Amino acid sequence: MNIFLQATFEGLSLGAVYSLVAIGFVLIFRATDVLSFAQPAMVVVGAGFISYFATQIGISFWIAFFLGIILTGILGFIIERTFLRPMVGEPVFSVAVLTIGIDILLRVVLDNWIGINPKYMGDPFPSFGNFGSLNIGGLTIKYLEVTALITSLLLIFVLSVFFKKSKYGVAMRATSLDQEAALAQGINVGRVFGLVWFIAGLLAAFAGFFITGGFNTLTNSSFISALRALPAVVIGGLDSITGAVIGSLIIGLTQAYVGYYQFDIESAYNIKLGNGFSIVAPYLIMFVILLIKPHGLFGTEEVERV
Amino acid sequence: MSKRPDLYTSYRKETSIFPNNTQKFWFLVMLISAILVCFVASDYWLILLTNALLVSIAAWGLNIVSGLAGQINLAHGVFVGIGTYASAVIGGVATTSVIGYELDLLIWLPLSGLIAALVGMIISPIAVRLKGLNLGLVTLAFVFIGSHIFSNMVFVTGGSGLGRKAAKLKIFGVDLNSGLEIGNTILQKNQILYFISLLVAVLLGIGVKNLVRSKTGRAFAAIRDRDIAAEALGINLFRFKSVSLAISCFYGGIAGALLMTTFGGAEPGTFNLLYSITFIAIVIIGGAGTVLGPLFGAFFFVLFPALIQNVVLSSNLSEQDLLLSPQQIERVIFGLFIILFLIFEPRGLWGIWFRLRNYFKAWPFSY
Numbered sequence: 121m122n123i124f125l126q127a128t129f130e131g132l133s134l135g136a137v138y139s140l141v142a143i144g145f146v147l148i149f150r151a152t153d154v155l156s157f158a159q160p161a162m163v164v165v166g167a168g169f170i171s172y173f174a175t176q177i178g179i180s181f182w183i184a185f186f187l188g189i190i191l192t193g194i195l196g197f198i199i200e201r202t203f204l205r206p207m208v209g210e211p212v213f214s215v216a217v218l219t220i221g222i223d224i225l226l227r228v229v230l231d232n233w234i235g236i237n238p239k240y241m242g243d244p245f246p247s248f249g250n251f252g253s254l255n256i257g258g259l260t261i262k263y264l265e266v267t268a269l270i271t272s273l274l275l276i277f278v279l280s281v282f283f284k285k286s287k288y289g290v291a292m293r294a295t296s297l298d299q300e301a302a303l304a305q306g307i308n309v310g311r312v313f314g315l316v317w318f319i320a321g322l323l324a325a326f327a328g329f330f331i332t333g334g335f336n337t338l339t340n341s342s343f344i345s346a347l348r349a350l351p352a353v354v355i356g357g358l359d360s361i362t363g364a365v366i367g368s369l370i371i372g373l374t375q376a377y378v379g380y381y382q383f384d385i386e387s388a389y390n391i392k393l394g395n396g397f398s399i400v401a402p403y404l405i406m407f408v409i410l411l412i413k414p415h416g417l418f419g420t421e422e423v424e425r426v
Numbered sequence: 427m428s429k430r431p432d433l434y435t436s437y438r439k440e441t442s443i444f445p446n447n448t449q450k451f452w453f454l455v456m457l458i459s460a461i462l463v464c465f466v467a468s469d470y471w472l473i474l475l476t477n478a479l480l481v482s483i484a485a486w487g488l489n490i491v492s493g494l495a496g497q498i499n500l501a502h503g504v505f506v507g508i509g510t511y512a513s514a515v516i517g518g519v520a521t522t523s524v525i526g527y528e529l530d531l532l533i534w535l536p537l538s539g540l541i542a543a544l545v546g547m548i549i550s551p552i553a554v555r556l557k558g559l560n561l562g563l564v565t566l567a568f569v570f571i572g573s574h575i576f577s578n579m580v581f582v583t584g585g586s587g588l589g590r591k592a593a594k595l596k597i598f599g600v601d602l603n604s605g606l607e608i609g610n611t612i613l614q615k616n617q618i619l620y621f622i623s624l625l626v627a628v629l630l631g632i633g634v635k636n637l638v639r640s641k642t643g644r645a646f647a648a649i650r651d652r653d654i655a656a657e658a659l660g661i662n663l664f665r666f667k668s669v670s671l672a673i674s675c676f677y678g679g680i681a682g683a684l685l686m687t688t689f690g691g692a693e694p695g696t697f698n699l700l701y702s703i704t705f706i707a708i709v710i711i712g713g714a715g716t717v718l719g720p721l722f723g724a725f726f727f728v729l730f731p732a733l734i735q736n737v738v739l740s741s742n743l744s745e746q747d748l749l750l751s752p753q754q755i756e757r758v759i760f761g762l763f764i765i766l767f768l769i770f771e772p773r774g775l776w777g778i779w780f781r782l783r784n785y786f787k788a789w790p791f792s793y
Contacts, residue, residue, distance in 0.1 A: 155559050155562075203765055203769070206769050207768070207769060210768075210772070212558065212559060213498055213558075213559070213562065214710075214768050214772065215768075216559065216562065217706055217707075217710060217764065217768060218764065218765055218768045218769070220703055220706070220707075220764065221707075221761045221762070221763075221764030221765040221768070222761070222765065223761075224700075224703075224757055224758075224760065224761030224764070225758060225761040225762065225765075228750070228754050228757045228758050228761065229758075231754070232750055232751075232754055350563065350566065351563075351567065354560070354563045358559065358560075392578070394574060394575075394577070394578030395577070395578065396574065396577075397574070399570065399574070400570055400571055400574040403566075403567035403570045403571055404567075404571065406563070406564075406567055407552075407564065407567050407571075410556060410560060410563075410564055411552060411555065414555055414556050414560060415560070416560075
């Protein structure tokens with residue numbers, strides 16, 4: 121039972137972090153009709169910025185943290201302006217491949233900077249910060265995971281308020297419904313595009329910190345864990361924020377349960393799932409769900425006319 | 427008539443593989459020079475050229491399913507990998523950790539293509555249910571599941587980090603690994619491989635050209651342009667989508683088998699996401715939906731990095747002087763080219779070639 125609770129908690133925390141990346145995906149997809157494969161790279165870039173300011177330059181953690189997040193947001197904005205604005209109206213797939221190109225560029229630069237040694241994220245509270253953990257009734261709960269869960273939930277709440285109440289939030293919703301109609305209403309659609317990429321960048325950087333924080337460290341393969349937000353989005357449906365959150369939780373929980381129970385399952389049924397199965401498991405789930413519901417759990421079905 | 431190469435008097439003529447004599451002429455010139463290159467080029471360039479020919483076979487495969495039939499496939503590298511290991515199992519040598527049957531090239535080459543095609547057929551019902559971006563994402567899942575299976579099926583692939591040796595180069599029972607003696611000249615292994623690749627590439631290239639002008643090819647184009655309209659016209663979507671995937675996998679499998687033989691072995695980690703994306707980039711850089719495009723793209727993709735490496739090596743710069751290693755420079759340029767081609771020349775190298783050709787066709791009255 122303890123193992124189950126432990127796995128559940130870790131899964132929820134992971135899922136909450138993934139949901140930040142996933143929301144970024146969904147925001148970009150809804151507003152600009154672009155499926156950004158560059159989002160996982162943005163996650164790593166965010167982590168890289170924070171690590172650079174906090175450990176290499178050595179300014180105070182909080183300044184480094186916010187500087188890193190803002191810079192990642194600005195990078196998202198710049199990418200939209202330079203590479204994606206000329207592609208407005210092009211086929212969806214071409215734009216998706218273009219973001220793969222961006223992803224390659226970002227990752228080469230970053231891999232070169234990271235090198236062989238893992239990078240640390242810096243620590244706000246050296247005595248009990250990222251590396252510490254809490255012990256409640258046999259469960260080991262890392263501070264980092266608690267913070268990740270709370271921060272993610274808080275960010276999701278802030279975002280939902282932003283979409284409902286603020287002027288730009290409403291403009292973004294209008295743009296995602298119909299770009300031309302939004303233009304006709306006097307909404308600056310170009311600015312909305314930029315803003316969406318900015319917000320997606322912010323979220324990616326937050327997620328980057330939590331994915332690579334503490335003992336996880338930033339390495340050349342951190343990118344793989346960031347990419348796991350992709351099946352999460354697909355499970356939930358490409359255009360649903362609720363779906364993104366629920367999909368991420370499913371993915372997070374799967375990953376944690378597989379991690380803890382793989383050995384038991386293998387010995388109980390005498391099968392071999394192989395090393396690193398917890399990396400593949402999310403994709404298998406995505407596979408099954410897409411077969412049952414081709415548009416994801418919460419995605420709207422496309423109505424097509426000839 | 428010979429003065430008016432663009433005048434066609436029948437549909438058959440217009441759709442023939444070489445519609446006019448100029449094209450026949452240039453095809454022959456290219457073919458003969460391709461054969462002659464074999465005796466002139468050094469081993470380094472010969473292997474590169476072989477590699478380029480094989481990569482273009484794989485790129486043709488992706489072009490059939492993505493460029494021609496319009497179905498996004500991010501997992502082409504996995505099918506190339508299936509062909510690779512199929513050839514290694516059928517034609518390779520068994521060791522304590524891997525299985526192998528040491529059969530003839532004439533058996534393992536077609537079989538590795540067919541096995542890849544079979545796997546494509548098996549998963550095609552899944553792919554047919556979806557379309558557009560969702561299809562792309564499912565194929566992305568294939569990449570991860572595929573590389574997981576590759577690295578865990580140790581008795582086939584040799585396991586991650588280790589890999590296994592390639593199939594034996596044996597035709598009609600004659601072992602060609604140490605070269606072949608014809609009269610006074612000795613054909614080295616690399617030259618033999620080059621000839622085999624050239625032959626297969628020419629055959630499969632004509633195959634693509636034929637496919638494009640056949641009923642199946644027209645059905646593919648109809649599905650790409652509007653699948654619902656195609657269905658309304660009586661095209662069986664399920665059948666043609668599966669067929670396109672199967673043919674594409676066949677090409678990938680053949681290319682994979684020969685690629686592995688060229689390099690002598692393969693490690694399961696090769697067939698990762700970047701490997702699959704490479705083929706997409708080649709098709710885009712070359713020009714999607716055309717026959718010549720993937721060929722241009724593949725040669726560009728294989729020869730350009732070699733040029734960069736030569737430049738870097740000959741420029742007397744040590745690795746410390748450069749910000750990035752040659753491999754990273756390669757990747758940066760690769761990423762940049764994907765972006766720039768998509769923004770400025772969506773028709774790829776083929777589009778540039780097309781405009782150049784038309785410019786000189788009408789010269790001096792080009793506008």
